[in-house]
Amino acid sequence: MKAAIVVFPGTNRERDMAIALRRVTGHMPRMVWHHETDLTGLDLVVLAGGFSYGDYLRCGAMAAHSPVMTEIRSFAQKGGHILGVCNGFQILTEAGLLPGALLRNANLRFLSQDCHLRVERADTPFTHKWKKGDVFRAPMAHGDGNYTADQNTLDRLDGEGLVAFRYAAPNGQVVAEETASNPNGSVNSIAGILSENTRICGMMPHPEDLVDPLMGGVDGLPLFEGLVEALVR
């Protein structure tokens, strides 16, 4: 699997992501600066977390219009796989590659804590190492992770099974109104979603930060192991 991480001014989680990708592929991913326009030969493009362009205007709004995004759009059209985590998820929604938007957390606080995610489908390149209903721990660190979308979009996400992960209690129970299990107030506890072809995944929490026992756990590792298996060639 040939992977690249896109780096915008203000991206700051690219090295965490690189460690996770190196752990499963055995080599460092390519780092792509936001001015670059060549994505040839890649199987996976990752948009990492951070505060691209200082979160000016809206989180991800400026990055969504940067030169590399034209190439990422065409990479997506050709069926390329894209993972967007945290600010990367915000960028994917601002770019229109995933539906909906991320609002300010419902309690207005920047949330830096662990959360639990329930796997909503296990037949995608991002989730097939889990079983449907599995729960895993993931760190979250964001001020604007409160997912929202209009009712039609929410119906479509549910109807077509495009919700990848929901915030849940450790026992797997999902209660959107409960701050303890749905800390940022996301509608229907949505933590991560998929494109229609399930090749683009955006999520707010950080699976890349739990991929080694020295980090405190390997809860996030199945996502990266699954990608390597799915994208082997």
Added chain:
Amino acid sequence: MKVRVTVMLKEGVLDPQGKAIGHALHTLGFPGVNDVRVGKIIDLDVDGTDRAAVQKQAEDMARDLLANLVIEDFTVEVLG
């Protein structure tokens, strides 16, 4: 010409900032504050003398970048 783009969260989209400000106003003893919504004002100084063209250009800017139409509405006002 000067043109002002006002961006507001859509009706029905939760505005936690507005809620917090409303709560603070209540705490300060201001009576009768039913709802508070927070938005952005973006003032632009652009080339051109044709009001309609400037209006149209600012609307395009709002649609392409200044507002996220998933969650926000905008209005454009040519100030002259």
